[in-house]
Amino acid sequence: MPVLRNEIGDVLRDARLTQGKTLRDISSGARVSLGYLSEVERGQKEASSELLASICVALDVPMSAILREVSDRFETAELQTVDVMPSIPDTVPELLGEVRAR
Structure with missing residues (x-):
């Protein structure tokens, strides 16, 4: 799953x-260093809404x-996320019961 700050940074970049603008162009216009x-563009800092x-x-x-x-x-x-934790087969509880019975 993507990280929000990384995706925002990628979209801004x-x-x-x-x-065709430079970081300097935007930093000056946005009045941010x-x-x-x-760091925002690289996903290292999370930008406030302001x-x-x-x-x-x-x-x-537009935002x-x-x-x-x-x-x-x-x-x-x-949509691309694959179920990484498959369901446990129904036979597991039975196998656990056999282990305890031994």
Whole structure:
């Protein structure tokens, strides 16, 4: 399952790169340090809703579009998730009873 801060960072980076903008361009527009913005994009820091709003303004992208893309990525991951814990076969309780009986 993806981590929310990683997905938000990836979507923000993708939006920035698509526009051909640098971290410096966005950090200046969002009034956040370049280092902090870089950490947000790499999923090392979790952006507050206020910071996310500022970054979206600097990117000129609605926050709803960013969150929708993040949501779509989560949906894709959920659909690909395989049941990693298969159900226990019905014979296990019987086998446990045999072990105890010995």
